[in-house]
Amino acid sequence: MADAETLGALLSWARSKLANAGIPEAALDARLLVEHVTQTTRLDAISRPERPVGAEERDLAQRFIDQRIAGKPVHRILGFREFYGLKFNLSDQTLEPRPDTETLVQLVLDEVRRVGGEGRPWRILDLGTGTGAIALALLSVLPEARAIGADISADALATAHANADMHGYGYRFEARLSDWFGNIDGRYDIIVSNPPYIREDDWRDLAIEVREHDPRRALVAGQDGLDAYRRLAAESSPFLSPGGIVAVEIGYNQKESVVGLFTEHGFRLKAHGQDLAGHDRVLVFAQETPREQG
Incomplete structure (x- = not known):
């Protein structure tokens, strides 16, 4: 040296x-x-x-x-990471936004372009926003959109708010303290989430870089890793605008289980995407219409 x-x-x-x-x-x-x-x-x-x-x-x-x-x-x-061409500052209570999650952003944008275009005033709800990466990446492409980034961590929300201001989106982004939908009102065209999906028993087997440096509650979701999806499937409907979508990131082997949970609550799978390794990574759901249900 x-x-x-x-x-x-x-x-x-x-x-x-x-x-x-x-x-x-x-x-x-x-x-x-x-x-x-x-x-x-x-x-x-x-x-x-x-x-x-x-x-x-x-x-x-x-x-x-x-x-x-x-x-x-x-x-x-x-202290920072790039995501979707944007720089995001990190904190102890935020996950690092990773390249695989860009698949979620891209699938949402594909749906936006398919049904109405980028210029509409989309209302976005990002549950478990962390650094704000998903919501802010969407705002970077949708100039008339507004987003609420909800999180249970005040530290994460402060980081997300600072990231929004850093990129000039602060006036279109609200950081809100909420345990999932607990402090949410109104309806949204797009509900997105990269929720916890690691099984309790798998936590100790994670790489040291993840286990000792990422916030545990942002990763682990019960014995089967599906607790967050149960809440999202059961509670999204009242907050979804007509024609709206729910887009979630999933673990590589969770597609069938998560589709089943959403189907039980009146949703249908509208689109799905794979990550850079070819694993199922993103699911996009829409509500069934009365005709489709009948």
């Missing part, structure tokens, strides 16, 4: 340390951490590898690399 006095040398040192510690994607994590510490870009590393690195930058890089080796996720170290 002492001789890592240039950007190129610091990157090489960081990659080597992470790789030797068995960190997956060591090269990517090293690049993200070093770029953040030195406020440089990938282009800088290519065009200016001789750029001097000061003692404070080296010390901070050392601290970040040590944290990553200890199991702290790289984006927790950075």
Whole structure:
């Protein structure tokens, strides 16, 4: 570390340390951490590898690399993560928005374009909003839409509100403290949620990056992982506008069970999507019409 006095040398040192510690994607994590510490870009590393690195930058890089080796996720170290082309600050009570969840955003937008277009004043309810990523990603594409991001955590809501303001959507986004529908009123064209869906018995088997750094209550949902879907299926209907949709993210093996729960409460599966690994990940439901029910 002492001789890592240039950007190129610091990157090489960081990659080597992470790789030797068995960190997956060591090269990517090293690049993200070093770029953040030195406020440089990938282009800088290519065009200016001789750029001097000061003692404070080296010390901070050392601290970040040590944290990553200890199991702290790289984006927790950075304090933010990109999602749907937007930057989202994180807190201890928010999940990291992950690329698979972009499937949920895209399926909702597909339905929007199919039934009415992006220019309508859509009303959106994001339950368990966390960083606000899903709601704010939708607002970034739907200029007349407004969203309520509901969460049981005041810390998460403060983070979501700050993210909304950071992107200029604060006037169209309301962060509301609510245990699911407990403090919600009105009707919505789009209800979205990436709810907890991990089984109790599976919690201890999760990777250390998840188990020790993501909020447990945002992940675990009872013995079978379906508690949140039971509430969403049973309680969504009174809050849904005519023709509205409910879109949820699911675990890779939960499609049949979640479809069954929503079907029991008068919904039909309208669309479904897979994640980057080809697993079932998103379900979109609509209410049955009287004719369809009969």
